[in-house]
Amino acid sequence: MERKSISPVLSSVLLRCLATLALLCALAGSSQARAQVAESAVGGNQKISAGVLGSAFENNYGNRRLAGFSAFIDVDLNRHYGIEGEGSWLHWHQRDKVYIDTYLAGPRYQFNYIGRFRPYAKFLIGDGKFNFPYNYGYGNYFDMAPGAGVDFRLTPRIDWRMADFEYQIWPGFTFGTLHNYGISSGIRVRLF
Template sequence: MIRFRLFLFALLCLFLAPSPAHSQIAVYAGYSAASINNGGTDWAYGPLFGAYKQTGYAANIVSIGGDLRASFLSHNNFHYYTGAAGPRIAFKAPILPFRPYVEGLVGVGNVQTDGHNSSNHFNYQVLGGLDTTLLPRLDWRVVEFSYNAVPSQSVNAKTLTTGLVLRIW
């Protein structure tokens, strides 16, 4: 019984403990253009939405966290929708005003070509980008490059995105 109470107390402390002083939660939106391979179209375009949480910067240089995102690319009778989550590592350059980041994500992708039925399949994404601050809580996602694929459908996309990031916490 004492072990159970200690376990509950530890869980309570974990969930109620304040987050690190420099941690942040952000939401973002962007517009993407993607070069599509094996999808029935050469290019697709559309919005990207997501949110991430980061820890404070270790040694004021490196921050780790997680990202959750969804993209909606389409063109003519083709669509490529994805939802993914995974780890994020961001860097804070000591002098430069840019914050580069890299991510590796896994999730679900849905591909539809020429109006044929589609279904959900495994999707992975590898990406990197560069953010810079416009206002105290507003960043410009200058550029993000991602490679994402739905291997079972033999479809992949090389995507460029730009957008805005709102740091809400």
């Protein structure tokens, strides 16, 4: 039995058909390849922002109302998750020289924008300093502060923190658990 070989003309045509088929497959698959450049769902968008707030709080130690200011730093790890650090100094409207300072940090979750509004929720923990009446003494206490708020975008770098609500729980306070709640408002500026 004799083997027949493919003629050179037929092999050239077959090779061109295979090359054309491979090229068409590559071009058809390239329309799907553009999806690979999309932004990652969990990476990117890291930002650092800082801001100052005017604050008004009420606590259940003698039903006192205090006012002051707060400063904060937000580190956004991606579009939704971040970390917030905050210091508050509530020294105005003192009665009997009672004032409160807090230094808190914890996770923050930002929801999607609704127009120019961006709501968020947070849970901060840290140290609360309470100055007792007439400067008789002060104490540092563990403080937990769940909270929520909403930012309003003024420019790509500046937000108005319209409302930042916190409910502080001081479980180890000297005279039983202390509850403070308050609202703050101010400006947030993106640094990086």
